[in-house]
Amino acid sequence: MELKKILPILKINFLVFLFSIIIIELIFGYWLKENHFSHHMRGKRLQKIEYNFDREYFSKKTIFKRDYYGFREDFEFNDLYDLSKIRIVFNGGSTGEEMFKPYEKTIVGNLNNFLKSENFKNKIYNASLAGKSSQGKINDFSVWFNKLDNFNPEIMIFYIGINDRKIPTKRFHDNNAQLNLQEKLIYLVSQNSIFWEKIKKIKDNYFTTKRDGYLLFDEEVSKKIQEGFLSYNQAKVKFDIPSFEEDIILKNYEKNLNILKKILKEKKIKPIFITQINYEGNGDRKLYFLNKTLKEFCEKNSFYIIKIDEKITEPINHLFFDEVHVNELGSLYIAKLIYSELKVFLKEIY
Numbered sequence: 001m002e003l004k005k006i007l008p009i010l011k012i013n014f015l016v017f018l019f020s021i022i023i024i025e026l027i028f029g030y031w032l033k034e035n036h037f038s039h040h041m042r043g044k045r046l047q048k049i050e051y052n053f054d055r056e057y058f059s060k061k062t063i064f065k066r067d068y069y070g071f072r073e074d075f076e077f078n079d080l081y082d083l084s085k086i087r088i089v090f091n092g093g094s095t096g097e098e099m100f101k102p103y104e105k106t107i108v109g110n111l112n113n114f115l116k117s118e119n120f121k122n123k124i125y126n127a128s129l130a131g132k133s134s135q136g137k138i139n140d141f142s143v144w145f146n147k148l149d150n151f152n153p154e155i156m157i158f159y160i161g162i163n164d165r166k167i168p169t170k171r172f173h174d175n176n177a178q179l180n181l182q183e184k185l186i187y188l189v190s191q192n193s194i195f196w197e198k199i200k201k202i203k204d205n206y207f208t209t210k211r212d213g214y215l216l217f218d219e220e221v222s223k224k225i226q227e228g229f230l231s232y233n234q235a236k237v238k239f240d241i242p243s244f245e246e247d248i249i250l251k252n253y254e255k256n257l258n259i260l261k262k263i264l265k266e267k268k269i270k271p272i273f274i275t276q277i278n279y280e281g282n283g284d285r286k287l288y289f290l291n292k293t294l295k296e297f298c299e300k301n302s303f304y305i306i307k308i309d310e311k312i313t314e315p316i317n318h319l320f321f322d323e324v325h326v327n328e329l330g331s332l333y334i335a336k337l338i339y340s341e342l343k344v345f346l347k348e349i350y
Helices: 003-028 107-117 134-143 181-192 194-206 219-227 232-238 244-267 285-301 328-349
Strands: 047-052 061-066 088-091 124-126 155-159 209-212 270-274 304-306
Touching: 003 194, 088 107, 107 124, 107 328, 134 244, 155 328, 181 194, 244 270, 244 285, 270 285, 270 328, 285 304, 304 328
Parallel strands: 047 209, 088 124, 088 155, 155 270, 270 304
Antiparallel strands: 047 061
């Protein structure tokens, strides 16, 4: 057959194929749904990664998942559960997400085990995301939570501070990354295309992404940890007045906390705030001042706060695998510190 005769046929077939794709996308995809996810949610939902470790206080293999709605849960892609039943949400950064551990051995997993052992009817859902600062927790509502139908939690637990030690620029972790047009289109397709979703399901069911867990402490860092521990009372004496740079960071943090307060009031969500520690206990100067600012904010607004920084009285380096992230033993330790006060708050509510 001559080329001139073939070309029109190929063009017609291509147009029919393209038209069919568009129709299928419009019918079965998410483009026309009122609450479809924006490009900001790429990489924050429908994830499945296998991590392998050979370290003390770590499981040999971990399957990290973020479910259809974006929560760090054990649910599979097809588990479209009733969001109206979510009453309690935990919102942190990587220290709350804990992607290198099995779900049941994370802080949230341990808290849920404690609740279940006392026959508590509600579980805690994990909305933590690595790198997320207070700005990201503000943006969560417009980019993520407001897109979830019938999502009306009563309590939101904020594990907060470490990622606010500097004023971040617009970035992926805070749901406000600045992308070029090509990136934005690719990210948008990834969140709304039914074909992308089906391919993603096949990939994660049969070709799970596998990664080696990154290296833990070397000898020099281990020594530094043992030498640098500060209890809360020691930090109060050592860290007196914030520097000019620290003052700017603290004012930005306070501004974000007040914006968050306004959103929570509008949503009728009761907040619980938790201070944070690092491998030196209270040895991080900026984190100490951020915790202090958070305590003052909570006292001023009569918000419930769990001050785990004040509970640390002896070196805890054995609980950490880098400067801010705990191992599985550390997750259990922190979960116990939180739960001792959390259960009192929950019993007052329920």
